[in-house]
Structure formats: structure tokens, C-alpha cells
Amino acid sequence: MNKALVPTTWTHGTTEVFKTGTWRASLPHYVKPPSPCHQACPVNGDIAEWIGLARARDFRGAWEVLTRHNPFPAVAGRICHHPCETACNRGAYDESVSICKLERAVGDMALDAGWAYEPPAAVLDGHIAIVGGGPSGLSAAFQLRRRGWRVTIYESQRKLGGLMRYGIPSYRLARKVLDGEIARIVALGVEVQCDHALKSAADFDNLRATHDAVYLAQGASRPKRLPNLPDRAPWLMDGAEYLARTAGGMPPALGRRLVVVGGGSAAMDVARSARRAAHDVTILALEHSEQMPAQREELAEALEEGIALVDGAMLAGVTAKNGSGLLLSCTRVQFEPGATRGQFTVKPVAGSDFELAADAVVVAIGQDPDLAALSQRLPVAGGLLAVGDRQATSVDGVWAGGDVASMARFVTEAIGMGKRAALDIDRALRGAPAEATDAEAPIGIAGIATWYHPKHARAAGSLRPVAERVATGLEVQLGLELEQALEEAGRCFSCGECTHCDNCFHYCPDLAIRRVNGGYEVLTDYCKGCGICVKECPTGSMTMREETK
Numbered sequence: 001m002n003k004a005l006v007p008t009t010w011t012h013g014t015t016e017v018f019k020t021g022t023w024r025a026s027l028p029h030y031v032k033p034p035s036p037c038h039q040a041c042p043v044n045g046d047i048a049e050w051i052g053l054a055r056a057r058d059f060r061g062a063w064e065v066l067t068r069h070n071p072f073p074a075v076a077g078r079i080c081h082h083p084c085e086t087a088c089n090r091g092a093y094d095e096s097v098s099i100c101k102l103e104r105a106v107g108d109m110a111l112d113a114g115w116a117y118e119p120p121a122a123v124l125d126g127h128i129a130i131v132g133g134g135p136s137g138l139s140a141a142f143q144l145r146r147r148g149w150r151v152t153i154y155e156s157q158r159k160l161g162g163l164m165r166y167g168i169p170s171y172r173l174a175r176k177v178l179d180g181e182i183a184r185i186v187a188l189g190v191e192v193q194c195d196h197a198l199k200s201a202a203d204f205d206n207l208r209a210t211h212d213a214v215y216l217a218q219g220a221s222r223p224k225r226l227p228n229l230p231d232r233a234p235w236l237m238d239g240a241e242y243l244a245r246t247a248g249g250m251p252p253a254l255g256r257r258l259v260v261v262g263g264g265s266a267a268m269d270v271a272r273s274a275r276r277a278a279h280d281v282t283i284l285a286l287e288h289s290e291q292m293p294a295q296r297e298e299l300a301e302a303l304e305e306g307i308a309l310v311d312g313a314m315l316a317g318v319t320a321k322n323g324s325g326l327l328l329s330c331t332r333v334q335f336e337p338g339a340t341r342g343q344f345t346v347k348p349v350a351g352s353d354f355e356l357a358a359d360a361v362v363v364a365i366g367q368d369p370d371l372a373a374l375s376q377r378l379p380v381a382g383g384l385l386a387v388g389d390r391q392a393t394s395v396d397g398v399w400a401g402g403d404v405a406s407m408a409r410f411v412t413e414a415i416g417m418g419k420r421a422a423l424d425i426d427r428a429l430r431g432a433p434a435e436a437t438d439a440e441a442p443i444g445i446a447g448i449a450t451w452y453h454p455k456h457a458r459a460a461g462s463l464r465p466v467a468e469r470v471a472t473g474l475e476v477q478l479g480l481e482l483e484q485a486l487e488e489a490g491r492c493f494s495c496g497e498c499t500h501c502d503n504c505f506h507y508c509p510d511l512a513i514r515r516v517n518g519g520y521e522v523l524t525d526y527c528k529g530c531g532i533c534v535k536e537c538p539t540g541s542m543t544m545r546e547e548t549k
Contacts, residue, residue, distance in 0.1 A: 020128075020510055023531025026544040027506075033540065035495035036442040037099060039063035040087035042408075043069040043139075046270050047084060048539075049214075049496040055489035063110045066103065070415055071142040071185050072164075073133065074111055074177045077104025078414045078477065079168060081295055089445040089495055091123075094173065095458035097492050098480075105485040111180045115499040120277070122148040126429045129211040131198050134162020135411045136402030137419030138185055140425075143186040147426050153190060154207075156197035160186075162219055163403075164411060166244045169273050191225060201376045213397050213425045213542055216374070216385065217418060220367040220403035226261065228317050229363070235326055239270045239364025251277040251457050255359025259284055259328060261315055261488060262364035263292035264409075268299065270364045271307050276473050280358060282308040284315055284328075286346055287335045301476055304466050314346060318361060318418070328356040341407045371403040390434070391421035399425060411477055434445055443496045447540035452503075459488040498541040504533035 037047045050065035066073045080100050088096035126149050129543065132138045133155035139153045159165060160182050164173060186192060196256045198204060198218065207214050223238040230236065239262065245252055257281060260271040262287030271281045283302070285292055292299060303309060316329045332352035336345045366529060368383055378393050378400075379386040384407070385393060385400040392399050401417030403409060427434065462478045463469070469476045504520055505513045512527035513520055534542045 020528040021512075021525045024040060024527060024547065026529045026531070026546050027524065027527060028529075028531065028533050028542050029545050030293075030498065030520060031496070031541060031543050032498070033443040033447075033496040033543075035044045035248040035497070036089055036439055036444070037084035037097075039442045039496070040083040041069075042080075042083070042146045042410065042412040043419055044416065045084075048492060049492045050099070050106070051099070051102060051489050051492045052494050052497055052499065054102060055486065055492065057486070059109050060115065061111075061141045062106045063115060066106060069419060070409075070412070071117075071139060072107075072181050072415060073103050074107025075135075075164060075173060075181055077101065077107050077479075078173050078177070078417070079164075079408050086238055087442075089136065089443070090447060090453075090474060090491060092445045093453070094455045098129075098461070098488050099458045101461060101480050102488055105480045105482075106399060107181070108177075108479055110125075111177065113153050117146065117183060118187065120146055120148040124148040124150070124429075126212040127148065127152070127210075128215065128425060129207045130215045131207070132162060132216070133157070133192065133194070134217060134219050134402060134414065135159035135164055136217035136219075136414035136418040136421075137162070137215065138291065139415040140217065140401070140422040141190045141421030143419050144168055144186070144425060145185075145190050145198065146190070147422075149426070149429070150526070152211075153191050154196045155190050155192065155194045156218065158194055160192065163414075166247050167240060168245065168270070169243065169269050169473075171272065171276065171469060171473050171476050174267070180446055192530065194315075194363075198373055200373050202265040204373060204377055204410055208397060211363055212429060213399065215391075215421050215425065216398065216400040216404055217414070217421075218369070218404055220369045220409075222368045222370045223363070223477060224366045224368060226363055226365070227314065228315070229361070231344060231454075233320075234322065235358075235360045237355055237360065237362045239362050240268050240367055241362075242270050242362050243273065246273045247497055254279070254362070255325065256280055257325065257357060257359045259283070259315075259356055259358040260359075260362045260364055261285075262366075263287045263294060263311070264364070265294045266366070267364040268302050268537040269533075270362050272298075272302050272305060273303050274362070275307055280356070280519070281306075282310060284308070284330065284356070285311045286333060286344070287337075288312040291337065293341075297477075301463070305470055306466075313354075314348065315361075316335045316353075325357060325359045326361070326513050327345075328358055328361070330354050332358060336356075366409070366477075367403070371404075387484060389420075391417055391426035392424055393427075397428075447543075448493050448495065449536055449538045450539075452538035453491075453493060456491050458491070459484050461547045463540055483512045494539040496541055499539055501538060504542060507536045 017289045035048045048484050050062040053062040082100040084099050085096040100508045130153045144153050258274050258279040259282050261284050313330050314333045332349040333346040348471045385404045391401045399421040401421050404412040478507045512523045
């Protein structure tokens with residue numbers, strides 16, 4: 001026996017002879033589980049990764065990771081309903097990370113610096129038609145063009161943007177920001193034909209005959225109506241029309257007192273736009289305030305701006321009074337949401353009738369897709385085009401997404417559907433098999449070593465003063481300053497992302513962790529499965545797995 005290899009107490013010999021790996025029942029493994037924010041994100045963005053790059057001041061790298069999945073970071077950073085923040089593990093510790101504002105910060109840096117996408121590496125023969133130049137169509141065009149396909153967008157309006165341009169007011173989304181992010185997509189070589197509507201089944205047949213694939217993303221343009229109101233009246237307007245005319249610089253003249261019917265984001269947009277046009281505005285919503293589908297901050301900002309809210313109430317009828325406006329008959333209701341978005345029941349409360357005075361009514365309760373040109377050719381379910389989980393219809397070579405195929409009426413949901421459709425179109429045109437979906441569970445806060453993350457308040461967003469924002473129409477929500485953004489990025493747990501902190505290396509009592517190729521490996525001869533490395537991992541990117549011998 002070579003006694004030089006056998007250490008005794010208080011010697012400086014080596015322990016390599018003691019292969020304590022034979023003791024263990026479990027072995028640590030380096031893993032990359034999905035973060036809960038990634039799984040909640042409508043575009044499945046690599047959030048922990050890009051925030052980590054931003055934290056290291058590599059903002060260009062952060063933008064490149066962001067735009068793998070979403071070509072609209074500056075737009076999404078302003079208007080996304082941010083389900084990622086609800087899912088954020090940090091929310092169970094102190095406050096969730098302000099992911100949306102960080103995305104805006106990175107997106108704005110990219111616009112200010114003029115960063116552009118690399119042109120496609122290959123030019124492929126296939127030609128894809130995209131019907132609709134809104135968020136879903138533009139997202140699909142971006143993903144397909146980056147992969148080398150020829151893409152043409154057919155848009156019915158004069159300009160691209162869809163809901164982002166004609167439905168979301170500039171006080172929420174500055175047009176310079178929208179135009180900048182659209183221009184970057186078009187600059188990839190996307191062909192655009194505006195003022196080009198799909199009007200008939202013959203138009204659809206022609207698109208199929210002249211293209212290798214078709215993605216339908218023309219949105220929802222048919223307004224929902226209240227049955228107890230006339231189809232047409234000089235005092236009545238649809239919310240989408242009001243927003244489109246306002247976006248075009250011609251807000252309708254509807255009298256001083258305006259009642260907006262609806263409780264969603266569109267109703268908030270109409271009401272706040274009308275307030276900027278000097279109307280006295282009241283919102284009449286079926287839902288109680290805590291049930292309204294509008295984002296909380298939208299409602300809070302509307303109330304700050306002097307808009308009145310009458311919630312939990314229903315419009316029963318309207319009486320036009322000669323020369324003195326309208327009298328709205330209303331009643332209080334009990335509102336019960338249904339199992340899926342858009343489904344609900346209301347029960348009038350006996351003896352709760354009341355009246356509102358107004359000069360005009362704008363109904364903003366949503367829109368449905370106009371399927372007249374498509375229902376003869378494609379299957380329809382529940383007033384929507386029927387699609388699978390990759391946005392494919394049952395008709396060969398045709399995909400659909402956005403509001404024409406889903407009730408998930410959020411811009412980032414539409415962007416995600418465009419991305420899914422584009423990836424499946426790319427797969428189909430290449431003749432590749434469908435990939436299996438990953439159902440791996442996200443890492444929870446129990447897997448995070450929170451003692452390495454000091455508690456820290458979330459970055460407080462700032463708003464333009466009420467008088468200034470109502471008078472000027474400038475953006476209400478202001479972005480984070482650089483140091484605020486860096487501080488907020490530092491709050492991210494980096495769930496499931498190894499940050500190369502060396503904790504596993506330093507804390508291993510058996511020196512069984514080795515640095516290798518920019519990462520780490522476990523030396524199985526020496527690891528005895530104590531689990532200290534897993535316990536001390538601040539991001540949950542290590543786990544113990546039982547070994548069977």
C-alpha cells in the first residue's frame with residue numbers, strides 16, 4: 001500500500017484515494033427547468049436568460065434573446081397584461097419582478113440605438129401569404145422571414161399594426177415606438193400590400209393557389225351589439241370605430257356627456273381617449289370593479305383622470321329627450337363569470353333601477369371575427385376558426401391565429417400564436433416531423449435558495465402628472481431609468497438558470513465539483529450525495545436524483 005496517498009490527521013496528503021461516491025444513494029445533477037414566468041409568458045420568452053444579460057449590462061444580448069420570440073419588446077413592455085409577473089417566484093418572497101417594465105427598457109434601448117435584425121442566412125423558395133398585418137400576422141412574418149421564407153402580408157388598412165395602431169391609443173403606445181418595431185420587421189424583406197382585404201371565398205382560393213401556405217390573422221372586426229339598443233342612431237357608436245377615428249386624428253363630436261358601456265381594456269381606452277377630447281365620461285360595466293377584465297392599472301389611471309365608474313350595472317334602455325340629450329335606464333346586477341373567457345351570467349337586482357343622463361353612448365363590449373369569406377372553406381367553432389395547438393386548421397396549408405381563432409384577446413397572446421403558426425409552417429414546408437411538446441414542471445420557490453437574495457422593493461413605476469397627460473395625450477406610463485432597470489434586473493431569482501456563482505464548487509465538502517467548459521460537472525467517484533451543493537444553489541439549477549445500484 002502506498003502510504004503517501006493515505007492522509008492522517010493534520011497532514012497535507014491527498015483524499016483522492018477515498019472514493020466516497022460509493023456511499024451515496026442520490027447524485028446531484030445540473031438541470032435547466034423552466035421558470036414559471038417562461039411558462040406563463042404568451043410567447044414563451046426566455047425571461048430569466050435575457051434579464052440575466054441585462055443585469056450584466058449586455059443589453060444588446062438581452063434584446064437578441066428577447067426577440068427570439070417577440071419582435072415587439074418595446075410595444076409589449078407598454079401594453080402586455082404580464083401574466084409572467086403573476087407567476088414570478090419572487091412574488092411569494094417579497095414582490096414579483098417588474099418584467100414588463102424591464103422589457104420596455106431593453107426595447108427602448110434597441111430603438112434608440114437603431115439595432116436591426118440580421119438578414120436571413122438562407123433564401124428559400126416557399127412563399128407564405130399572411131392575411132392581416134396586426135400583432136399576430138407581423139409576428140408570423142418575422143419568424144418566417146428570419147428562417148428564409150418569402151413572406152407577403154395582405155393588410156386591409158392603409159398601414160400595418162392592426163389593433164396596435166387602430167385600437168390602442170397613443171397615450172398607451174407611442175406611434176414612434178410602434179412604427180420603429182414594425183419597420184425592423186419589414187426591413188428583413190417582408191413584402192407588404194396594404195388596402196388589400198380578403199373579401200370572398202374566391203379571394204381565399206386565389207391565395208391558396210398562389211402561395212405555399214396561408215396564415216389567417218385578420219382579427220375581429222364585427223362589433224358586438226346590445227340587443228336593447230338600435231342598430232343605428234346619431235347618439236350611438238361602436239368602441240372600435242371611436243378608437244379608429246381618434247387614432248386617425250378625427251375624434252367624433254358626440255356631445256359633452258359620454259357613457260361608455262364595457263369593462264375591458266377597450267372600454268378603458270375609449271373612455272380615456274374621450275376624456276382627452278374634453279368629454280365628461282362615465283363607464284358603465286356589468287362587472288364589479290374587481291371582476292373587470294381591464295388591467296388594474298388602466299382602471300386606476302382612468303379614475304385618476306376624472307372618469308366616473310358605475311360598476312355592477314346593466315343598461316336596460318335609452319330614451320332620447322328632445323333637445324336635452326339621453327336618459328339611460330339602468331339596473332344593478334349580480335355578475336357571475338363563466339368557465340371560459342367571454343362567458344358569464346347576470347342576474348338583475350330587484351328594486352335597484354336608476355338613471356344616467358348622457359349625450360351619447362359608446363358600446364365597447366368586444367368584437368367578433370367576420371368569417372363570411374371563410375366559413376364556406378374552413379371549419380368554424382363557436383364563431384372562431386377552428387385550429388389545433390399549433391394553429392393549423394384542418395385544411396391543408398392553412399393556419400390561423402389571433403382574434404380570428406381565439407378569445408384570448410391580448411396583443412402578446414396574438415404574437416405568441418403568430419410565432420407558433422410560423423414554426424409549424426416552417427416545419428411543414430421543410431417536411432420535418434412535429435416535435436413533442438415539453439411538459440416539464442416549472443421550478444417553484446421551494447427550489448430557490450432565497451437566503452442569497454436580500455429582500456428588495458419592486459421598482460416603482462412613474463406616471464405623467466394627470467393634468468399634463470390629459471391635456472397633451474402623451475404616454476402616461478414612463479419607463480425605468482438605467483440604474484432602476486439594473487436594480488430591478490438584480491432582483492430576478494434567475495429561476496432554473498445557472499449563473500456560474502461557484503457555490504456548488506466552493507461548498508462541496510468532498511471537492512467533487514469541477515469547473516469544465518464554462519460550467520460544472522460532478523465527479524461521481526467522490527460525490528457522496530450529501531446534497532449541500534443543491535441546497536446552496538441560488539437559482540434552483542441543481543437537483544438530487546436517486547440512484548439505483
